[in-house]
Amino acid sequence: MTSTFAIIAQLLLVPALSPLFIGIIRKIKARMQNRHGASIFQPYRDLNKLFHKDEIISSDATFIFRIAPYMVFAVTLVVAISIPIITTFIPHFGTSDLLAVMYMLAFGTFFLALGGIDVGGPFGGFGASREMTISALAEGGLIFSLFAVSCMAGTTDLLSIPHALLAYGSTATLATVLAFFGFCVALLAENMRFPFDNPSTHLELTMVHEAMIIEYSGKRLALMEWASANKLFIFIALGANMFFPYGIAASADLSAVIISLGILLAKALLFCIAIAVIESTTAKLRLFRLPDLLFLSFIASSLAIIFTI
Amino acid sequence: MTLSLTYFLISLFFFTTISMHAVRKNAILVVLYAVQSLAVVLLLMYGAWLDQSIILSIVALFALLVKTTLIPRFFGMLISKNLITFSSSTYLKLPITALIVAGLAVLPSTHVFAPLLAIAPQHAHEIAFSLGAFFISCFMLVNRRDGMSQMIGLLSLENSIVAFAFFAGLEQSAMLQIGIIFDVLVWVFIATLLASLAYKQFGTLDTDTMRHLTE
Numbered sequence: 001m002t003s004t005f006a007i008i009a010q011l012l013l014v015p016a017l018s019p020l021f022i023g024i025i026r027k028i029k030a031r032m033q034n035r036h037g038a039s040i041f042q043p044y045r046d047l048n049k050l051f052h053k054d055e056i057i058s059s060d061a062t063f064i065f066r067i068a069p070y071m072v073f074a075v076t077l078v079v080a081i082s083i084p085i086i087t088t089f090i091p092h093f094g095t096s097d098l099l100a101v102m103y104m105l106a107f108g109t110f111f112l113a114l115g116g117i118d119v120g121g122p123f124g125g126f127g128a129s130r131e132m133t134i135s136a137l138a139e140g141g142l143i144f145s146l147f148a149v150s151c152m153a154g155t156t157d158l159l160s161i162p163h164a165l166l167a168y169g170s171t172a173t174l175a176t177v178l179a180f181f182g183f184c185v186a187l188l189a190e191n192m193r194f195p196f197d198n199p200s201t202h203l204e205l206t207m208v209h210e211a212m213i214i215e216y217s218g219k220r221l222a223l224m225e226w227a228s229a230n231k232l233f234i235f236i237a238l239g240a241n242m243f244f245p246y247g248i249a250a251s252a253d254l255s256a257v258i259i260s261l262g263i264l265l266a267k268a269l270l271f272c273i274a275i276a277v278i279e280s281t282t283a284k285l286r287l288f289r290l291p292d293l294l295f296l297s298f299i300a301s302s303l304a305i306i307f308t309i
Numbered sequence: 310m311t312l313s314l315t316y317f318l319i320s321l322f323f324f325t326t327i328s329m330h331a332v333r334k335n336a337i338l339v340v341l342y343a344v345q346s347l348a349v350v351l352l353l354m355y356g357a358w359l360d361q362s363i364i365l366s367i368v369a370l371f372a373l374l375v376k377t378t379l380i381p382r383f384f385g386m387l388i389s390k391n392l393i394t395f396s397s398s399t400y401l402k403l404p405i406t407a408l409i410v411a412g413l414a415v416l417p418s419t420h421v422f423a424p425l426l427a428i429a430p431q432h433a434h435e436i437a438f439s440l441g442a443f444f445i446s447c448f449m450l451v452n453r454r455d456g457m458s459q460m461i462g463l464l465s466l467e468n469s470i471v472a473f474a475f476f477a478g479l480e481q482s483a484m485l486q487i488g489i490i491f492d493v494l495v496w497v498f499i500a501t502l503l504a505s506l507a508y509k510q511f512g513t514l515d516t517d518t519m520r521h522l523t524e
Contacts, residue, residue, distance in 0.1 A: 174320035
């Protein structure tokens with residue numbers, strides 16, 4: 001297995017598995033609410049259904065509305081081959097730098113917001129406004145949390161960080177815990193999960209992500225939903241491999257990659273359980289309370305950097 | 310391995326001290342205090358094991374009984390008896406609180422505290438964490454309006470002093486340590502009793518509100 005195959009594997013793995021994790025989170029939530037819940041493969045069926053539906057596009061929509069889903073989806077695929085998911089043995093294209101990945105994700109969010117406001121609907125407008133507010137506040141905590149592990153590893157190249165961290169030793173416990181806390185808050189904020197947003201609501205008072213994509217239908221809506229699932233998987237993979245870099249394949253050896261995939265799935269399952277438990281046990285916070293939590297994430301990550309240095 | 314264990318315990322201790330500022334529920338605050346105390350007790354046990362001292366082991370076991378069992382039990386009874394589920398708000402808002410906590414956490418690493426860190430250079434990081442926890446606990450005392458949070462802040466302060474003394478090599482005789490732990494137990498007993506009576510009288514433990522109340 002060469003590095004080219006490693007890239008192809010990661011490129012296919014993210015979109016192939018991301019709906020499964022959404023299905024797992026929904027299933028766990030349903031079980032915690034004493035419901036049977038839909039199958040964990042339901043998101044695949046939903047995507048299939050949407051891809052076979054006709055689209056209705058507003059006459060006020062410009063080309064931005066039409067290209068936004070492709071841009072948002074494409075960004076997640078580029079990020080998928082820029083970060084260590086199952087192996088670090090991937091050729092460097094210059095996109096695996098910490099800031100490059102963060103700004104690619106921000107680029108996707110930017111197009112998501114543009115798509116939301118393009119047709120001039122009130123829902124898209126306030127959804128985009130809320131999304132950009134939360135994203136801007138979450139950005140600091142996210143970058144600083146990953147920067148803390150970068151400081152430990154001595155590099156900002158995400159593909160090099162896992163193995164450098166394993167060599168760093170155990171004295172980074174507190175810094176790692178603080179950075180991980182900051183990252184988890186940012187994960188929930190960036191992916192519009194509880195307590196920042198309710199991903200399953202269409203109530204105008206509370207929705208954020210759903211408000212932005214409310215004008216989309218058919219294939220473009222499917223791409224938006226799929227991109228959202230990809231983004232969650234990317235964040236889970238980042239959390240799993242940056243803070244718990246155990247088991248990730250250092251070579252393109254097929255057996256090492258298969259073991260790495262198994263370990264990643266186990267770690268991702270734990271993340272899914274944690275997200276489902278948080279979503280089942282906490283209430284959505286008011287918009288004006290969100291900056292407090294995001295600022296806490298930023299401070300925790302800043303402390304992690306200070307303790308690392 | 311030796312360094313890792315003590316570093317892990319003081320990290321756990323420090324993390325629980327920071328977390329106390331973020332929680333609002335009294336029950337979680339008590340659990341955090343119990344975990345913090347457990348970290349201190351494990352440090353004492355580790356010290357006793359290193360010295361191969363039976364009397365120090367007894368001190369550590371006594372601390373385990375008092376700090377991780379009896380004191381949380383007293384607070385648990387106070388919470389359940391008076392239904393004080395949530396603590397009152399803080400004087401400062403969470404972002405400002407977090408900023409000050411971050412500043413206090415970093416403060417011991419500045420050159421001002423270098424002489425204290427030099428007491429035991431091999432444990433300089435651990436001493437810095439202990440001092441940071443000391444300052445953060447002091448801040449909890451002044452920032453919280455709720456009487457119970459203030460009590461836990463004071464006990465956290467005591468734990469910080471114990472951790473500092475452990476790493477700085479300033480431990481006192483075993484009998485004196487047992488006496489201090491016994492004092493703490495008696496103090497908690499009286500404080501919870503007074504808090505219970507105050508709650509019955511005023512219907513709140515919010516010190517800010519109680520200031521304006523009269524008999």
